[in-house]
Amino acid sequence: ETGVTQSPTHLIKTRGQQVTLRCSSQSGHNTVSWYQQALGQGPQFIFQYYREEENGRGNFPPRFSGLQFPNYSSELNVNALELDDSALYLCASSPLLNNEQFFGPGTRLTVL
């Protein structure tokens, strides 16, 4: 059974650019959540997708957006990148809402 995978592993962008991060959920999981983990901090909830619809959002501006595809994989898009967007972005999948979340290895985004 393949776990949660994320791509790319690392990414360097400049301010104002746009970025797309990708996540493949674990087999059989229909719920994907995204978290931002700044250096030295705990992860913070960005949003969750359930059956291709956004199902809850944290305190992040609209320039953070996402998608979930029919195969339950997901994308996180960030527009107009700011220096403070530099962080580890974690994707987590679960088989149902309110269930244990399984995390991927993350994508390290650096904004210069």
Add this chain to the structure above:
Amino acid sequence: AQSVTQLGSHVSVSEGALVLLRCNYSSSVPPYLFWYVQYPNQGLQLLLKYTSAATLVKGINGFEAEFKKSETSFHLTKPSAHMSDAAEYFCAVSVVGSGNTGKLIFGQGTTLQVKP
């Protein structure tokens, strides 16, 4: 609103000594509680979870935690530390309820250092 406070951003123990990592939560409804471990440059791995069954929860790698409602605590313990336990540990809370996303709210994390 739910929140998690981890007391002590850095804990240092000797190999073989007791590990105690503290976590207090705030929740107006019955919570689910979790402990995750994060090794350098990796994602989060679930150590254990409390979901309103037994208050003493046993997890992987010899860790356990006790849910104490009166103290709103969920401290993580391990009787004997190994060098391989050195990592970042996160306590998290999730709210039970229909229609809830089950989003996790994390504490700030505690870095565990194990000295030989």
